[in-house]
Amino acid sequence: MHTLDLDRMAVRDVNQRLHSDAAGTDTDQRYEILNPMGRHAIAVGLDHPFDVTVRGHAGYYCGSMNKEATVTIDGNAGVGVAENIMSGTVHVTGYASQSAAATGHGGLVVIGGDASARCGISMKGVDIVVGGSVGHMSAFMAQSGHMVVCGDAGESFGDSIYEAQLFVRGSVESLGADCIEKEMGPEHVETVRGLLERAGIDADPAEFRRYGSARQLYNFKIGNIGYY
Amino acid sequence: MDERKVRESATFPPHVIAEIQRAASEGLYYIRGAGAKRPVPTFDDLVFLGASISRYPLEGYREKCDTNVTIGTRFAKKPIELKIPITIAGMSFGALGANAKQALGHGASAMGTSTTTGDGGMTEEEREASDILVYQYLPSRYGMEPDQLRKADAIEVVAGQGAKPGGGGMLLGQKITDRVAQMRTLPKGIDQRSACRHPDWTGPDDLEIKIQELREITDWEKPIYIKVGATRTKFDTMLAVKAGADAIVIDGMQGGTAATQTCFIEDVGIPTLPAVRQAVEALKELDMHREVQLIVSGGMRTGGDVAKALALGADAVSIGMASLMALNCNAPIYEEDYHALGTRPGSCHHCHTGKCPVGITTQDPELEKRLDPELGAQRVRNYLATLTLECQTLARACGKSHVHNLEPEDMVALTMEAAAMARVPLAGTDWIPGWS
Numbered sequence: 001m002h003t004l005d006l007d008r009m010a011v012r013d014v015n016q017r018l019h020s021d022a023a024g025t026d027t028d029q030r031y032e033i034l035n036p037m038g039r040h041a042i043a044v045g046l047d048h049p050f051d052v053t054v055r056g057h058a059g060y061y062c063g064s065m066n067k068e069a070t071v072t073i074d075g076n077a078g079v080g081v082a083e084n085i086m087s088g089t090v091h092v093t094g095y096a097s098q099s100a101a102a103t104g105h106g107g108l109v110v111i112g113g114d115a116s117a118r119c120g121i122s123m124k125g126v127d128i129v130v131g132g133s134v135g136h137m138s139a140f141m142a143q144s145g146h147m148v149v150c151g152d153a154g155e156s157f158g159d160s161i162y163e164a165q166l167f168v169r170g171s172v173e174s175l176g177a178d179c180i181e182k183e184m185g186p187e188h189v190e191t192v193r194g195l196l197e198r199a200g201i202d203a204d205p206a207e208f209r210r211y212g213s214a215r216q217l218y219n220f221k222i223g224n225i226g227y228y
Numbered sequence: 229m230d231e232r233k234v235r236e237s238a239t240f241p242p243h244v245i246a247e248i249q250r251a252a253s254e255g256l257y258y259i260r261g262a263g264a265k266r267p268v269p270t271f272d273d274l275v276f277l278g279a280s281i282s283r284y285p286l287e288g289y290r291e292k293c294d295t296n297v298t299i300g301t302r303f304a305k306k307p308i309e310l311k312i313p314i315t316i317a318g319m320s321f322g323a324l325g326a327n328a329k330q331a332l333g334h335g336a337s338a339m340g341t342s343t344t345t346g347d348g349g350m351t352e353e354e355r356e357a358s359d360i361l362v363y364q365y366l367p368s369r370y371g372m373e374p375d376q377l378r379k380a381d382a383i384e385v386v387a388g389q390g391a392k393p394g395g396g397g398m399l400l401g402q403k404i405t406d407r408v409a410q411m412r413t414l415p416k417g418i419d420q421r422s423a424c425r426h427p428d429w430t431g432p433d434d435l436e437i438k439i440q441e442l443r444e445i446t447d448w449e450k451p452i453y454i455k456v457g458a459t460r461t462k463f464d465t466m467l468a469v470k471a472g473a474d475a476i477v478i479d480g481m482q483g484g485t486a487a488t489q490t491c492f493i494e495d496v497g498i499p500t501l502p503a504v505r506q507a508v509e510a511l512k513e514l515d516m517h518r519e520v521q522l523i524v525s526g527g528m529r530t531g532g533d534v535a536k537a538l539a540l541g542a543d544a545v546s547i548g549m550a551s552l553m554a555l556n557c558n559a560p561i562y563e564e565d566y567h568a569l570g571t572r573p574g575s576c577h578h579c580h581t582g583k584c585p586v587g588i589t590t591q592d593p594e595l596e597k598r599l600d601p602e603l604g605a606q607r608v609r610n611y612l613a614t615l616t617l618e619c620q621t622l623a624r625a626c627g628k629s630h631v632h633n634l635e636p637e638d639m640v641a642l643t644m645e646a647a648a649m650a651r652v653p654l655a656g657t658d659w660i661p662g663w664s
């Protein structure tokens with residue numbers, strides 16, 4: 001395991017090391033990053049199957065635009081954790097601030113605790129599993145992918161949603177425009193089971209309810225004026 | 229009927245009556261392409277003084293007048309070098325067809341300048357066609373991929389656009405083909421709305437962190453621009469500098485669009501003319517003029533416009549609609565197809581329909597055939613070459629050996645509005661309304 005200490009190295013040097021090592025031949029692909037102390041943009045833009053653990057709390061955009069790597073934040077994460085993730089996994093053991101996994105295209109994002117507002121905003125294929133609850137406007141304009149919330153969802157959940165699939169075990173404070181509850185069929189239970197398994201979270205998939213798009217706002221119509 | 233007694237209302241001219249009646253029948257705002265049609269003070273209201281006895285001109289074609297500009301000198305490890313101070317503005321694949329994108333790319337590359345992607349990400353063809361490609365980072369993040377960020381020569385964070393400061397994007401269903409839908413991860417045929425705000429930052433403090441993130445991802449190599457619609461330009465410029473931008477793109481209210489509500493196009497933002505001046509003032513106040521490059525767009529048409537924007541202190545300009553016109557937008561050909569859209573050559577703004585009569589803003593393969601990418605590239609090259617020659621000619625006439633040596637003192641204004649906005653004196657006076 002390689003140790004990169006942010007008390008001794010700048011974030012810039014840590015990221016450059018992770019980028020340049022991707023082209024190397026070292027068989028040890030494990031890294032730990034010490035003393036993150038809420039610094040921003042740690043372990044961003046990785047495109048190699050490294051296993052990176054950030055020991056402590058990270059600031060904005062930790063693990064963003066990840067491809068292939070597994071990034072674990074052993075602590076809480078700031079705004080936009082795993083923003084625009086393409087593949088691989090970003091796992092926050094604690095809580096996540098706003099816009100977790102925003103615009104993610106693929107891969108898996110796991111938040112052990114709660115995620116704040118706008119979790120999964122404009123998600124484009126990422127799978128998100130939240131052990132706790134998500135804040136208001138989560139899954140806003142969610143295009144594709146899955147979100148599994150083991151706790152509750154805040155106001156305007158799934159507002160202006162496209163084709164993403166949302167699953168919530170607890171209550172939903174309110175659904176956003178064009179988001180409706182849908183039937184939870186056996187294939188959906190299997191989807192949730194698989195995601196919970198991948199996330200390492202123990203919950204009964206049969207307890208979840210499914211939400212998705214009513215597809216009424218896909219084309220501009222005068223009858224929908226109140227929603228625009 | 230006595231024609232003298234028939235008077236048109238200034239408040240309700242025919243186009244206003246027609247719009248009221250359209251609104252009454254459809255119940256929805258009108259969405260269209262192109263820029264503002266209302267008259268606004270423009271660079272036409274400024275003139276150069278030219279050399280005289282007190283200043284001598286440079287010999288045309290013999291004495292050198294350079295046009296090169298470097299963008300990204302502040303932080304980027306790899307600044308970009310443009311041979312001319314005229315770039316092609318961000319226009320998405322989706323709004324434009326593939327042939328138009330290719331023509332713009334090859335034409336701009338032939339002149340040593342850049343083109344810019346748009347909403348929906350980068351296509352392979354576009355990367356291949358453009359020697360210098362600026363990658364837009366937009367609120368929708370449609371098609372945003374880190375590999376594309378890495379492939380780009382510069383990154384433009386779009387906070388806003390002149391045609392719609394404060395508004396989101398729009399791509400109507402008729403333009404969403406399989407390829408466009410797939411690039412944007414959305415179902416085919418739906419009316420695509422793009423967010424007006426970025427999903428993971430708001431405000432200048434966040435923007436600073438966002439820029440840091442983009443730099444970290446790309447190892448601090450690429451120049452990072454911030455594009456804003458012209459509104460509170462002085463503050464926006466200052467905040468963009470504070471946030472760490474390498475370059476600022478200010479897009480005036482005349483700026484074109486592929487599809488936006490008319491109320492945005494006509495009623496929001498300030499013209500390009502005062503915006504350039506405000507941006508330059510902000511840069512000078514921060515001692516960042518020429519350190520952070522200023523790129524100006526919105527209604528650029530001629531070498532005169534370019535020269536005047538540079539004289540006010542811009543480092544480069546960016547062109548949207550006029551580059552499409554070089555590709556025959558609004559040309560008097562295929563007239564029956566303009567008529568079918570309810571318009572005629574010269575007045576077309578129907579980019580939003582996807583039925584562009586000349587094959588530019590369309591995804592329809594039959595219409596696209598009307599634009600030959602090779603011929604188009606030649607036309608774009610010719611047009612950019614003409615603008616450059618005109619700009620050099622004016623600079624030489626003012627005695628300048630580099631187009632960046634043009635200065636506000638080389639110009640006067642023909643109207644009080646332009647004098648006040650550009651802060652140059654009214655012609656034949658020392659008077660700058662509101663300032664002296």
Ligand SMILES: Cc1cc2nc3c(=O)[nH]c(=O)nc-3n(C[C@H](O)[C@H](O)[C@H](O)COP(=O)(O)O)c2cc1C
Nearest residue numbers: 317318319320346347483484485486526527548549
């Ligand atoms: C067809 C078309 C598509 C455009 N698409 C985008 C876009 O995707 N992103 C963006 O920032 N601006 C977009 N713009 C605005 C241009 O980048 C630029 O700001 C504007 O065209 C400049 O003004 P001008 O058209 O008067 O030259 C578009 C403009 C046009 C005409």
Ligand code: SF4
Nearest residue numbers: 557558576578579584
């Ligand atoms: S001719 Fe084509 S590009 Fe020009 S305004 Fe009309 S639709 Fe748009």
